[in-house]
Amino acid sequence: MRKYIKYPSGNALISVIDSFMAKCGFSICRGAIDGTHVPISSPVEFLSGSYNRKGWYSMITQAVADYRYSFLNIYIDWPGSVHDAHFFNIPIYNKRMNGNFYLAA
Numbered sequence: 001m002r003k004y005i006k007y008p009s010g011n012a013l014i015s016v017i018d019s020f021m022a023k024c025g026f027s028i029c030r031g032a033i034d035g036t037h038v039p040i041s042s043p044v045e046f047l048s049g050s051y052n053r054k055g056w057y058s059m060i061t062q063a064v065a066d067y068r069y070s071f072l073n074i075y076i077d078w079p080g081s082v083h084d085a086h087f088f089n090i091p092i093y094n095k096r097m098n099g100n101f102y103l104a105a
Contacts, residue, residue: 005071007064019067031064031072033103037080052080064103 058080
């Protein structure tokens with residue numbers, strides 16, 4: 001994935017931030033973040049953790065997109081039973097979102 005989906009840095013990141021400002025009025029936004037449940041056929045050993053609140057088996061996928069709706073990052077690591085609030089505690093975003101910049105949710 002890293003080869004095709006790359007989180008911006010340097011001038012590319014400045015372009016993303018400037019474009020969010022021009023399009024949405026967000027002056028310090030590095031991307032838009034959201035999550036979704038992806039249906040799976042769960043192996044027996046993961047049945048309980050994969051069963052989501054919607055009543056089916058899933059893995060949770062979290063994605064960050066830029067102002068053009070192009071993916072900047074995709075993260076798939078949680079069974080469907082994990083609460084949405086857990087997403088924002090993972091190290092990948094804590095490291096990247098330091099400083100005075102934010103992800104719009």
